[in-house]
Amino acid sequence: MEAASIPEQQPEPEARTPRRSPGAYVWDNILPFLLGAFLLYFLVHDFNRSFDDLKTGLSNGTIWALIALGYTLVYGIIELINFAHGEVFMIGSFVSVSVWQALGLTDTTAAGVGILCIIAVLPIAMLASGSLNVMIERVAYRPLRNAPKLAPLITAIGMSFILQNVGLLWRPTPDSAPDLIRSQANYFTVFNTGIEHSDVFAVVVTVPLLVALLWFVGRTKYGKAMRATAQDMDAARLMGINVDRTISLTFALGGMLAGAAGLIYALYNGVIKFNQGFTAGLIAFTAAVMGGIGNLKGAVVGGLIIGVIQALSDDYAQPVWTPAIVFAILILVMVFRPQGLFGEETREG
Amino acid sequence: MSAALATFRGNMRTVRGAMPSWAWGAVLIALAILYPYITDNINLPILGGHDDLLDASIQTLGYIIMALGLNIVVGMAGLLDLGYVAFYAIGAFVIGWLGSQQFPDINNSKGIHFLVQSKSAISHQPIPGIHINFFFVIFIAAAFTAIWGIILGAPTLRLRGDYLAIVTLAFGEIVPRIFENSQSGFFGIGSIDFSNGRQGITPIDKINFPWTTDTFKYPLELKPAYWVALGMVFFTIFINRRLRDSRLGRAWIAVREDEVAAAAMGVNLVRTKLMAYAIGAAFGGFAGVFLGTYNNTVNVDQFEFGFSVFILCMVIIGGMGNISGVILGAIFLSLVNRDLLPQLNTYPEKIGLNFDVTSINFGIFGFLLLVMMVLRPEGFLPSTRRKLELHESELEDEVVAGGAMEPQLYEVRHE
Numbered sequence: 027m028e029a030a031s032i033p034e035q036q037p038e039p040e041a042r043t044p045r046r047s048p049g050a051y052v053w054d055n056i057l058p059f060l061l062g063a064f065l066l067y068f069l070v071h072d073f074n075r076s077f078d079d080l081k082t083g084l085s086n087g088t089i090w091a092l093i094a095l096g097y098t099l100v101y102g103i104i105e106l107i108n109f110a111h112g113e114v115f116m117i118g119s120f121v122s123v124s125v126w127q128a129l130g131l132t133d134t135t136a137a138g139v140g141i142l143c144i145i146a147v148l149p150i151a152m153l154a155s156g157s158l159n160v161m162i163e164r165v166a167y168r169p170l171r172n173a174p175k176l177a178p179l180i181t182a183i184g185m186s187f188i189l190q191n192v193g194l195l196w197r198p199t200p201d202s203a204p205d206l207i208r209s210q211a212n213y214f215t216v217f218n219t220g221i222e223h224s225d226v227f228a229v230v231v232t233v234p235l236l237v238a239l240l241w242f243v244g245r246t247k248y249g250k251a252m253r254a255t256a257q258d259m260d261a262a263r264l265m266g267i268n269v270d271r272t273i274s275l276t277f278a279l280g281g282m283l284a285g286a287a288g289l290i291y292a293l294y295n296g297v298i299k300f301n302q303g304f305t306a307g308l309i310a311f312t313a314a315v316m317g318g319i320g321n322l323k324g325a326v327v328g329g330l331i332i333g334v335i336q337a338l339s340d341d342y343a344q345p346v347w348t349p350a351i352v353f354a355i356l357i358l359v360m361v362f363r364p365q366g367l368f369g370e371e372t373r374e375g
Numbered sequence: 376m377s378a379a380l381a382t383f384r385g386n387m388r389t390v391r392g393a394m395p396s397w398a399w400g401a402v403l404i405a406l407a408i409l410y411p412y413i414t415d416n417i418n419l420p421i422l423g424g425h426d427d428l429l430d431a432s433i434q435t436l437g438y439i440i441m442a443l444g445l446n447i448v449v450g451m452a453g454l455l456d457l458g459y460v461a462f463y464a465i466g467a468f469v470i471g472w473l474g475s476q477q478f479p480d481i482n483n484s485k486g487i488h489f490l491v492q493s494k495s496a497i498s499h500q501p502i503p504g505i506h507i508n509f510f511f512v513i514f515i516a517a518a519f520t521a522i523w524g525i526i527l528g529a530p531t532l533r534l535r536g537d538y539l540a541i542v543t544l545a546f547g548e549i550v551p552r553i554f555e556n557s558q559s560g561f562f563g564i565g566s567i568d569f570s571n572g573r574q575g576i577t578p579i580d581k582i583n584f585p586w587t588t589d590t591f592k593y594p595l596e597l598k599p600a601y602w603v604a605l606g607m608v609f610f611t612i613f614i615n616r617r618l619r620d621s622r623l624g625r626a627w628i629a630v631r632e633d634e635v636a637a638a639a640m641g642v643n644l645v646r647t648k649l650m651a652y653a654i655g656a657a658f659g660g661f662a663g664v665f666l667g668t669y670n671n672t673v674n675v676d677q678f679e680f681g682f683s684v685f686i687l688c689m690v691i692i693g694g695m696g697n698i699s700g701v702i703l704g705a706i707f708l709s710l711v712n713r714d715l716l717p718q719l720n721t722y723p724e725k726i727g728l729n730f731d732v733t734s735i736n737f738g739i740f741g742f743l744l745l746v747m748m749v750l751r752p753e754g755f756l757p758s759t760r761r762k763l764e765l766h767e768s769e770l771e772d773e774v775v776a777g778g779a780m781e782p783q784l785y786e787v788r789h790e
Binding site for chain 1: 449453530534536537540542544545549555556681687691730734735737738739741742743749752764765767
């Protein structure tokens with residue numbers, strides 16, 4: 027499979043491609059068509075209700091997008107599904123809440139102090155999750171780099187279970203995070219829909235991180251090394267790139283984003299528990315696949331789409347069906363559209 | 376150390392050579408059949424009372440069937456299936472539907488009966504619900520789960536290995552959710568209750584032989600249930616051995632080792648994988664029926680992702696692809712889960728921690744998986760072939776390193 031994080035730069039001259047029938051065009055873009063049609067249907071059906079879902083979905087989707095980026099980065103570079111990624115996200119939540127609790131923050135802490143503490147804790151959570159992810163790679167994946175594909179996948183599952191049980195020992199029961207941002211309060215109202223503090227918070231934290239990541243991967247020397255390693259590991263090694271270190275760096279980046287997602291999740295949902303990572307990981311993986319695994323933009327868009335689908339399904343179907351619906355979408359996309367929205371063909375056999 | 380090991384191996388070989396292999400097999404089978412009488416006479420404190428031990432053994436037999444089924448998929452065909460619990464769930468729900476009072480209104484509340492007791496012993500009224508003899512349900516369920524295996528497998532088996540793993544995982548998550556939420560018809564369509572929601576279906580009919588309506592009394596009298604389970608295990612082992620040596624089995628190994636080469640040799644990839652998937656699934660359903668009736672309840676809480684990993688762990692620790700290895704792995708892990716971990720419960724307190732070791736059992740299995748895959752990926756009792764495959768890269772390195780020194784055995788033509 028082609029490399030991941032490369033911004034597509036092949037200038038494919040439009041004139042050279044033969045004329046295609048409208049049917050083929052629709053089939054090539056079936057995913058955006060279907061998604062657009064669904065959204066349009068819901069918006070026409072009941073605008074206010076659907077618009078509210080759209081808002082919730084988009085802000086919630088930023089969390090999935092951050093986690094999905096970790097999957098996509100790692101998959102792009104070593105073609106491995108990092109199963110333990112959801113648990114890295116969970117540890118990010120736990121670290122943030124633990125630090126806040128240690129600082130003695132409560133729901134009534136003054137807003138200024140709260141925001142200062144969030145800004146202070148964000149790097150801590152990112153660092154903790156990032157280094158944890160690097161450690162996972164060292165212990166569970168690096169020894170098996172030349173083993174059959176099955177082997178690192180199995181160690182990934184093992185790692186995920188270990189971390190989940192670490193979380194279980196750390197906080198056996200669901201715990202509430204201090205509500206530092208007054209998450210339920212409305213900022214302003216658009217089309218009768220209240221935009222809450224939590225929505226704004228999620229977007230405000232996520233967007234700079236995304237921009238920074240795109241800059242890092244696209245513009246820096248390290249990003250170039252990552253793209254080279256993703257394209258051809260052996261050739262990159264011949265060009266003097268330290269492949270092991272580059273892979274570690276990729277895991278660190280993915281882990282840091284997961285840590286940030288963990289912090290946002292803790293404030294956004296208010297409740298953290300040790301098994302939040304498993305479901306979140308699967309949802310984010312669905313997002314990564316939806317966008318086309320290995321594609322950074324795709325992961326972000328996929329995360330937002332999955333967020334909206336979840337919100338709509340919570341509202342129009344019952345919440346109990348939401349996980350089943352998301353996983354069914356995962357299966358359908360993988361089977362019929364394995365390349366996702368922006369990715370390339372990955373089908374084999 | 377290695378000298379001692381070599382002597383030990385030599386001794387083992389002498390012991391093994393004392394009898395032909397069929398005689399060893401006969402001894403093992405006899406031991407397995409007489410096992411309940413043996414447990415009557417041992418009373419080890421670590422293994423609980425003898426009834427407890429026999430109960431654990433019966434559960435283990437169920438797990439062995441499932442591990443052998445998963446071994447076909449993972450060990451023989453080399454497809455990673457992370458949603459095996461879905462087939463267990465489907466099998467268990469089949470006995471829930473065909474062997475309980477779940478559908479009371481059927482046939483004007485008189486119920487449907489097939490080779491089972493049809494009237495209540497006390498009130499002499501017909502028992503409502505569908506009741507079909509256990510020995511028929513196991514095969515119905517096996518066929519039903521195999522069909523589900525094909526339905527899931529047909530579109531997904533074209534995917535790459537790791538995608539397949541995720542799709543199976545998602546399937547394993549969806550199936551219990553569907554059962555859990557099907558209290559008024561599947562997907563909320565209709566009004567028939569299929570699952571009783573979180574409560575689950577209970578009680579389930581006890582096993583009875585087709586020629587009599589007297590049912591087993593297994594919470595009290597465990598031996599007959601043990602022998603039925605043992606018979607099912609023997610059946611499973613027999614099928615597994617025959618499959619392994621068949622044309623299909625060789626095709627599985629070929630696909631596992633090199634898909635492209637296998638396809639080039641004329642192996643139909645999709646059909647071969649699909650057969651592995653369907654047969655593996657069928658054993659999941661087969662065991663699910665037994666465990667459903669033995670546990671007397673079918674409850675969605677039994678069907679968690681962790682259980683899939685538990686079974687996968689048995690296959691990997693025992694030795695992927697090797698039937699006796701997988702059986703040993705299943706016995707070992709069941710013992711660890713049921714008897715060893717509660718015993719370890721005193722240790723956290725000694726080092727100043729306070730937690731329940733049994734609550735982190737899946738973390739321990741995860742750790743075992745990790746250590747096993749890194750240090751000894753072929754398992755404790757590997758199949759020779761699998762071992763070579765898993766160490767292929769190391770062997771290649773050796774060949775490359777030594778290659779320069781060796782004289783060339785054949786002429787190399789440069790063109």
